[in-house]
Amino acid sequence: MLEDKVIVVTGGAGLIGSRFCQAIVDQGGIAVVADLNLEAAEKTAQTVGGDTRRAIALKLDITDKVSLEAGIATLRDSFGRIDGLINNAYPRNKNYGRRLEEVEYADFCENMSLHLGGYFLTSQVFSAYFAAQKGGAIVNMSSIYGVMAPRFEVYDNTPMTMPVEYAAIKSGVVHLTRYFAQYYKASGVRVNTLSPGGVEDGQAPSFLAAYAQFCGTKGMLDADDLTGGLVFLLSDHARYVTGQNLVIDDGFSL
Template sequence: MNFFTKMLDFSDKVVIVTGGLGLIGKQLVLAFNEFNATVIVLDLLSERFEEYFSSCENIHFFKTDIAEPKEIQTSVERIIKDFRKIDVWINAAYPRTTDWGKAIDEVSFESWNENLKLHLGSYFWSSKTVLEVMKEQKTGNLINFSSIYGVVGPNFDVYKGTDMTMPVAYSAIKGAITNLTRYFATLYGSHNVRVNCIAPGGIYNHQPEKFVEKYNELTPLKRMGRDYEIAMPTLFLASEAASYITGQTIIVDGGWTAQ
């Protein structure tokens, strides 16, 4: 294989995708698999794993609630036992409460706290756990999922005429994830461990027509993202092609944050 081509090859690499059965996560799993990685999906939905990946070679499933520190620990130990190492860990799960999506006047203090615990807490704890493993290995690569709303404030005009809104906790969580990424990048850089972040814009997923029209109009590329369009920027960050990139947030948003 040629010098640059080899940088994108994940043969012999063990890649973990939390939330690997979600809209974006599924595409991440398919992309890494296509570039020859051994992929381990950590998610809650065993049946969905069967549906998506049971016929695929080299894709494994460890049922894990990543909001539970003990379950993270158990899965990390199992991965090390079965696969010997963790080359790449991607935090792409989206834990949230059942009352998620409410407007600010309906958000209780308990719900705010619970969402911070579930989402920011799980990204923090899994990062902390895995980065220690990578430090021991003297190599590794962690990627967190943020959002455009971790970088800029929401434009509430896109929700007009729909029952959608942007939950306040999401902005706080995603903003924290971009800076947590910088913290870990500077802390673990000297151990040859890179930590980066991906911030997607809105991905089309059959949202109400009014929302989609407005979102398209407000985006420089005049459309929402497609689920598979996040996979290759993530794979790039995780690959040798990005060997001198750490602590960064790559925004994949059709230009939303450029205006």
């Protein structure tokens, strides 16, 4: 479904990003593992693509316009075009994830700037490139907690919480998507959101059980559960889909 499409995945060396890169390669595309950690990106590219050059590493800072423009220039020179961007990076400062009463204003603002601001800047730079190219697809990663209030009860008796910054950021991502989709819809640039439920990553069994009570047959997802929706949004099958938010959560948000 992505035959020879060049797709940039920010945060491509992470848990979800690496699975997205694998899905792109599996569907015949070229995955650009874009990450601030170049060493991790190179390892992921080797794992995903081997010696096929179907996956390449790119050092990229989503909060730095110079880095973004240089990355686009490098890919344009290497491949002649870029077909898609997945805004998947998850930047945050060392104080991210505190309970509401403990969040400092400066930390809240910094995390909003890094994450939502980074998605804005990356979308701004890539959208301009795609518009000049007369085509391209952007998928922004949001979350169920970008479209619903937190279910705090699933965090009872755990050290975890649902960070207030996350809720503000991910809801902002959904509307940022609509803004860019509306602004560029006559330019051949499609912009959509993918909003997953929770992804399993070593959480405590008690949390997984509490979470699963609100779901259908799966509960917490695996990263691979998101790839079908992602591939669709990037593919020509979705050529007339823009400004939409695809929720994949096994019914958690119902």
